[in-house]
Amino acid sequence: MVKLMPSLVAVAFSTAVIGCSPAEQQDKKITINANPYPSTYHVLPNSTTLLKNAIVLTGTGKRIDEADVLIKDGKISAVGKQLVAEGAVVINAKGKWITPGIIDVHSHLGVYPSPNAESHNDGNEMTNPVTAEVWAEHSVWPQDPGFNRAREGGITTLQILPGSANLIGGRGVTLKNVPATTMQAMKFPNAPYGLKMACGENPKNLYGSRNELPMTRMGNMAGYRTAFIQATEYKRAWDKYDADYAAGKNPEVPERDLMKDTLKGVLEGDILIHNHCYKAEEMAMMIDLGKEFGYHAGTFHHAVEGYKIADLLAENGNCAAMWPDWWGFKLEAYDMVLENVAMVDAVKNSCAIVHSDSGVTIQRLNQETAKIMHRANENGFDLKEEHVIGWLTANAAKSLGISDKTGSLEQGKNADLVVWNTNPFSVYAQAEQVFIDGAKVYDRQDPAYQAQSDFMLGQQ
Amino acid sequence: MTLFNKSVIAFSLALSSAAQAESVAIIHATVHTVTDQGVLTDATVVIEDGTIVAINPQSPTADTIIDAKGAILTPGFIASMNDLGLVEIGAVSASRDTYEKEADIIFDPSLAYNPKASTVPFARKGGITRNIVSSGGGEGIFSGQTFTVDLSGNWDSLLAANTGLVVALGASKEGSRATGMQQLINKLEDAKKAQVKKTPKTAKAKDEPSREDSVVNAVLAGEKSLIVSVDRASDILHLIKLKQEFGLDLILVNAADAIIVADQLAKAKIPVVIDSMRNLPESFDSLHNSLENAGKLTKAGVKVAIALPGDSHSIYALRFSAGNAVANGMDYDDALAAVTANVADIFHLDSGQIAVGKPADLVLWSGDPFEFSSKVKKMWIAGEEQSTDSRQDKLRDRYLQKTAMPKAYSR
Numbered sequence: 095m096v097k098l099m100p101s102l103v104a105v106a107f108s109t110a111v112i113g114c115s116p117a118e119q120q121d122k123k124i125t126i127n128a129n130p131y132p133s134t135y136h137v138l139p140n141s142t143t144l145l146k147n148a149i150v151l152t153g154t155g156k157r158i159d160e161a162d163v164l165i166k167d168g169k170i171s172a173v174g175k176q177l178v179a180e181g182a183v184v185i186n187a188k189g190k191w192i193t194p195g196i197i198d199v200h201s202h203l204g205v206y207p208s209p210n211a212e213s214h215n216d217g218n219e220m221t222n223p224v225t226a227e228v229w230a231e232h233s234v235w236p237q238d239p240g241f242n243r244a245r246e247g248g249i250t251t252l253q254i255l256p257g258s259a260n261l262i263g264g265r266g267v268t269l270k271n272v273p274a275t276t277m278q279a280m281k282f283p284n285a286p287y288g289l290k291m292a293c294g295e296n297p298k299n300l301y302g303s304r305n306e307l308p309m310t311r312m313g314n315m316a317g318y319r320t321a322f323i324q325a326t327e328y329k330r331a332w333d334k335y336d337a338d339y340a341a342g343k344n345p346e347v348p349e350r351d352l353m354k355d356t357l358k359g360v361l362e363g364d365i366l367i368h369n370h371c372y373k374a375e376e377m378a379m380m381i382d383l384g385k386e387f388g389y390h391a392g393t394f395h396h397a398v399e400g401y402k403i404a405d406l407l408a409e410n411g412n413c414a415a416m417w418p419d420w421w422g423f424k425l426e427a428y429d430m431v432l433e434n435v436a437m438v439d440a441v442k443n444s445c446a447i448v449h450s451d452s453g454v455t456i457q458r459l460n461q462e463t464a465k466i467m468h469r470a471n472e473n474g475f476d477l478k479e480e481h482v483i484g485w486l487t488a489n490a491a492k493s494l495g496i497s498d499k500t501g502s503l504e505q506g507k508n509a510d511l512v513v514w515n516t517n518p519f520s521v522y523a524q525a526e527q528v529f530i531d532g533a534k535v536y537d538r539q540d541p542a543y544q545a546q547s548d549f550m551l552g553q554q
Numbered sequence: 555m556t557l558f559n560k561s562v563i564a565f566s567l568a569l570s571s572a573a574q575a576e577s578v579a580i581i582h583a584t585v586h587t588v589t590d591q592g593v594l595t596d597a598t599v600v601i602e603d604g605t606i607v608a609i610n611p612q613s614p615t616a617d618t619i620i621d622a623k624g625a626i627l628t629p630g631f632i633a634s635m636n637d638l639g640l641v642e643i644g645a646v647s648a649s650r651d652t653y654e655k656e657a658d659i660i661f662d663p664s665l666a667y668n669p670k671a672s673t674v675p676f677a678r679k680g681g682i683t684r685n686i687v688s689s690g691g692g693e694g695i696f697s698g699q700t701f702t703v704d705l706s707g708n709w710d711s712l713l714a715a716n717t718g719l720v721v722a723l724g725a726s727k728e729g730s731r732a733t734g735m736q737q738l739i740n741k742l743e744d745a746k747k748a749q750v751k752k753t754p755k756t757a758k759a760k761d762e763p764s765r766e767d768s769v770v771n772a773v774l775a776g777e778k779s780l781i782v783s784v785d786r787a788s789d790i791l792h793l794i795k796l797k798q799e800f801g802l803d804l805i806l807v808n809a810a811d812a813i814i815v816a817d818q819l820a821k822a823k824i825p826v827v828i829d830s831m832r833n834l835p836e837s838f839d840s841l842h843n844s845l846e847n848a849g850k851l852t853k854a855g856v857k858v859a860i861a862l863p864g865d866s867h868s869i870y871a872l873r874f875s876a877g878n879a880v881a882n883g884m885d886y887d888d889a890l891a892a893v894t895a896n897v898a899d900i901f902h903l904d905s906g907q908i909a910v911g912k913p914a915d916l917v918l919w920s921g922d923p924f925e926f927s928s929k930v931k932k933m934w935i936a937g938e939e940q941s942t943d944s945r946q947d948k949l950r951d952r953y954l955q956k957t958a959m960p961k962a963y964s965r
Contacts, residue, residue, distance in 0.1 A: 208834040239835055295645065401953050402961075421946075422673065422867035423644040431950040453834050461874065464926035472929055473950065521877030521925050553841045 153502035157480035195250025195510030207238030218257030228264035247457035325357030367392030436470035579616035604937035630683025630915035661698025680870030718779035810840030820855030849884030877924030
């Protein structure tokens with residue numbers, strides 16, 4: 095044994111030398127640009143603003159009466175009583191309510207815009223059960239008049255998702271609801287990407303009718319699993335390339351695949367899952383699917399049967415985004431209860447969200463929430479405004495991975511907020527002023543802050 | 555006021571077993587009559603045999619007395635132009651009796667009506683007591699006829715069939731909208747000409763009008779409404795001319811751009827049935843959609859009914875649409891009329907008001923009927939008290955229970 099020592103040392107030494115040898119020079123390291131269409135968003139003109147004497151719902155479960163909100167440099171500087179700020183624009187908000195800006199985690203504005211025309215049906219790449227390679231942001235028409243209507247309803251942030259025809263439909267994008275000429279100028283800086291997946295009837299019906307997989311729910315599961323097996327292999331190839339390169343070798347670059355790029359991002363935890371999934375048993379399987387491949391199953395959208403598995407969702411850290419009262423259009427939407435959101439919310443560590451999936455109801459998610467709060471309170475719950483506002487703000491921000499930036503009125507957060515003329519959970523409530531990053535983007539009283547789409551300009 | 559209460563003890567027992575013959579007095583109510591009487595405070599409404607028999611009588615008698623304690627009493631709300639009772643689940647074709655491809659002038663969807671559909675009790679949660687059902691469908695412009703139901707869910711809840719002929723006009727996926735309008739014009743002109751030809755002298759047995767012609771003749775005679783789903787103002791102007799030329803009982807549905815021809819509609823006394831929540835320029839036919847339209851049309855003198863046309867699964871939310879119309883400029887009483895008296899007037903129902911002689915379709919509310927915070931405390935259809943319990947409530951209750959056994963064992 096002792097005799098062999100010198101030669102072993104020599105082998106190790108020579109390997110190290112080879113690594114640095116000019117004869118074996120490495121090719122340029124290939125890395126995938128994760129953000130080739132970066133945000134060009136700029137905060138609109140803003141000033142230090144002090145909103146006085148409002149009823150403030152912070153989004154963190156607190157209600158503060160006769161409270162002030164101070165906005166400085168686009169951030170929430172303070173929320174409290176009798177604040178003073180020199181040189182601030184002061185807004186008397188006595189009798190008004192202030193909430194964080196509303197976030198819709200499920201929108202198709204821009205990809206299914208108004209007017210609804212063949213030329214604008216850009217939300218559903220219905221050509222293959224797995225189209226993880228498509229990105230909703232590449233379809234967004236920023237002139238959709240629906241963005242303006244949504245802003246008038248207090249929507250400051252929204253996730254645009256592809257449609258639900260496919261098992262894996264493509265990437266969603268999170269936008270700031272500011273009027274802009276390009277998609278990039280709306281893109282929420284540093285928000286993670288989302289990946290749209292869909293359970294149940296849509297994919298199986300569409301592809302089944304074409305005599306393709308999936309024709310059944312078991313076909314759905316086979317489709318997801320096949321895609322993630324491929325993604326796992328792809329990730330391994332890139333990981334090996336990176337490791338070999340780091341070890342000084344000059345490995346062959348794996349062949350780039352857009353579809354698998356996205357799924358690899360999911361496996362690495364950079365891309366969050368947003369799964370259209372109605373039924374209790376299917377959501378449970380999607381949670382297990384995530385465990386099988388080592389990713390988190392994310393947020394379930396439309397979760398009409400969320401109330402049946404509220405414990406399971408909370409235990410596994412899944413958010414559920416729901417409507418109050420949509421039902422009966424499909425069998426998987428048959429078991430609606432008006433208290434669904436409240437029942438999902440009632441469990442410890444839950445994350446209940448009210449979403450729209452609609453250019454119409456996105457304008458009044460506050461009212462959609464009111465429907466739930468009051469029906470639940472009639473049936474044994476004790477929900478308060480300061481709590482349920484979180485279904486539209488803090489929980490939605492958590493689902494989108496942006497809760498460090500928005501979704502609550504806390505010091506240091508982006509000053510995304512809505513001033514309501516009355517209790518926002520009244521049918522008569524209207525958003526009077528809307529701020530994004532401290533900049534006023536809507537004012538019901540002032541036409542200077544009422545954006546209009548190019549499309550509507552000059553129509554008779 | 556002296557009030558003779560024959561059975562105070564029966565008060566709570568009377569809930570769902572109120573026999574028609576029994577009389578009920580609702581006392582201390584804030585009564586929105588939706589008549590010229592306006593709102594009556596601390597008022598009494600007496601119902602008997604399914605009818606409102608007295609309002610604020612001198613000496614009322616009643617088998618049952620219900621103390622409203624100041625709560626709001628309104629006429630039952632009336633939904634319209636949806637497919638209630640024709641569809642259990644939209645995407646389950648075997649549970650769907652609407653959008654018949656071969657629907658035509660004589661198509662009578664009332665033959666498919668199911669008063670036991672799960673949508674019916676759910677709609678009652680919104681204080682809806684009657685409904686005008688329409689089917690949709692048809693490859694041409696005609697989609698068959700409307701029918702009227704009450705929402706009791708009883709087997710005899712079909713009140714009237716074949717009440718109006720439904721026509722869809724406007725943007726066409728293929729070809730020109732002109733074809734649709736032309737078809738309607740031709741149909742009316744041809745029927746009119748045929749009537750002129752058939753003088754009693756020349757008429758023969760074999761000239762009996764066809765089923766189709768009978769329907770069109772009834773439309774021409776103003777006995778049957780012509781209900782046209784249309785959005786663009788230019789189409790609406792053609793229809794105004796048709797009404798005047800043929801003396802039609804014309805009702806417009808949807809009518810997104812009615813606002814820009816509101817004066818002409820008011821002058822021609824043409825009512826509109828609109829979804830007051832539409833505010834997106836969904837198509838080039840509907841660029842003037844706005845939350846303010848319901849109020850503005852009313853102010854312009856157009857009779858407005860607020861509806862959620864199309865689907866029926868969530869028509870319980872009709873009252874919130876009325877609330878939103880108020881939030882966007884509609885007078886409160888006008889909005890209430892738009893879901894009660896106006897609907898009745900437009901579709902020729904004897905309902906929608908609290909007045910002596912009217913059917914006792916009544917709703918007692920816990921608060922403002924347009925608010926999310928309020929709910930239906932009690933409701934009556936033709937004097938019969940109704941439950942608002944639905945399948946949804948049973949599901950909720952099952953999953954709110956904590957049990958060791960699977961939920962399937964919980965009732």
